[in-house]
Amino acid sequence: MVTTTSAFDAALSRLTIDLGAVRQNYRRLRRELGGVPCAGVVKADGYGLGADHVAPVLYEEGCRTFFVATFDEAVALRQFIPADAEIACLNGLLAGTEAAFVEHRIIPVVNALDQIDRWRAQGATAGRALPAMLHVDTGMNRLGLDGREMDRVADDPALLDGIEWRYVLSHLAIADEPDHPMNAQQLARFRKMRARLPVAMKASLANSSGIFLGPEFHHDLGRPGIALYGGRPSAGRDNPMLCPIRIEGRILQLRTVEAGWTVGYGGSWRAERETRIATVAAGYADGYLRSLSSAGRVAVGGRLCNVVGRVSMDMITVDVSDVPAFDAVPGGMVEVLGPTVTPDAMADMAGTIGYELLTSLGSRYIRHYVDTTA
Numbered sequence: 001m002v003t004t005t006s007a008f009d010a011a012l013s014r015l016t017i018d019l020g021a022v023r024q025n026y027r028r029l030r031r032e033l034g035g036v037p038c039a040g041v042v043k044a045d046g047y048g049l050g051a052d053h054v055a056p057v058l059y060e061e062g063c064r065t066f067f068v069a070t071f072d073e074a075v076a077l078r079q080f081i082p083a084d085a086e087i088a089c090l091n092g093l094l095a096g097t098e099a100a101f102v103e104h105r106i107i108p109v110v111n112a113l114d115q116i117d118r119w120r121a122q123g124a125t126a127g128r129a130l131p132a133m134l135h136v137d138t139g140m141n142r143l144g145l146d147g148r149e150m151d152r153v154a155d156d157p158a159l160l161d162g163i164e165w166r167y168v169l170s171h172l173a174i175a176d177e178p179d180h181p182m183n184a185q186q187l188a189r190f191r192k193m194r195a196r197l198p199v200a201m202k203a204s205l206a207n208s209s210g211i212f213l214g215p216e217f218h219h220d221l222g223r224p225g226i227a228l229y230g231g232r233p234s235a236g237r238d239n240p241m242l243c244p245i246r247i248e249g250r251i252l253q254l255r256t257v258e259a260g261w262t263v264g265y266g267g268s269w270r271a272e273r274e275t276r277i278a279t280v281a282a283g284y285a286d287g288y289l290r291s292l293s294s295a296g297r298v299a300v301g302g303r304l305c306n307v308v309g310r311v312s313m314d315m316i317t318v319d320v321s322d323v324p325a326f327d328a329v330p331g332g333m334v335e336v337l338g339p340t341v342t343p344d345a346m347a348d349m350a351g352t353i354g355y356e357l358l359t360s361l362g363s364r365y366i367r368h369y370v371d372t373t374a
């Protein structure tokens with residue numbers, strides 16, 4: 001929901017998205033890719049940030065290839081970016097959807113031989129070879145032609161006829177661990193499979209993490225998602241990306257809890273000393289994961305404070321005993337997620353990953369888009 005600034009000012013909890021940080025992240029990834037073009041992966045509504053806002057900004061930065069997961073996402077995206085941008089649908093080509101793909105000019109990333117047959121047939125109906133990308137499996141074992149299907153293609157080159165092939169692509173399984181041997185294995189398999197194709201195709205292998213594995217992973221197109229949105233590309237290394245999101249929740253009430261009392265549902269947290277508790281407007285209905293109960297941290301006046309007790313639907317309770325009184329006042333804003341408590345940091349505390357956290361952002365926040373770079 002996008003609202004006026006006054007509603008934003010009055011909101012109990014709000015989500016600010018800095019499109020300028022997304023721009024900078026795209027530029028950073030382009031630098032890493034050298035001269036290789038950089039696509040934008042905007043599936044799941046731009047990883048929760050809003051594909052309607054993110055995609056036009058990427059387009060302005062020069063992005064011309066966009067990936068989504070589903071056909072519905074692809075159709076929705078069409079209205080937000082100019083007609084010369086390509087939209088590719090990663091989840092493949094379900095039987096019966098071929099004409100709709102043509103109508104909306106969506107490029108299927110086909111992952112099985114029957115999809116290739118149907119797309120060729122659709123092209124015959126349309127009177128021209130239709131564009132597609134070819135997904136091959138190099139170890140993810142999720143989507144893409146497997147070794148046996150590759151054998152068939154190599155034996156019978158006609159299987160790939162009648163389609164305008166844009167890219168052959170594959171997906172890395174452990175690219176966020178740069179030293180993992182699987183990265184080199186997948187790269188070797190990808191090169192081999194590509195070489196066996198009866199038609200020459202440009203190639204794309206690297207997601208966000210893959211881009212940071214070095215030039216041999218870049219091929220002809222980078223496909224970053226999470227890094228655009230501030231996620232760390234490599235586990236255990238410094239994160240070069242900027243965090244574009246900030247979630248703030250208002251302090252609804254402050255109270256002093258005596259030693260021995262518990263806070264929240266289940267009485268799961270007990271005060272060991274007299275404790276100043278701030279009740280903050282952000283709960284699991286806002287995507288503040290319940291697994292952050294007595295585990296999360298928020299920033300109050302720039303100071304990290306522990307979430308104590310269970311996360312409720314609409315509220316969390318925070319130990320602000322060490323925060324100066326003027327920084328913790330009813331109506332004051334607390335940084336729940338943002339540059340201080342990044343999505344990756346919060347995900348680590350919650351036992352999940354930044355991807356899940358971003359795509360779980362609730363719809364109740366008042367959203368506000370800014371662009372600090374344009």
Ligand SMILES: *Cc1c(COP(=O)(O)O)cnc(C)c1O
Pocket residue numbers: 041043090170171206207208209223224225226227
């Ligand atoms: C989601 C996805 C990407 C983007 O991955 P990130 O890790 O978010 O950069 C790239 N390629 C495929 C096939 C995907 O499914």
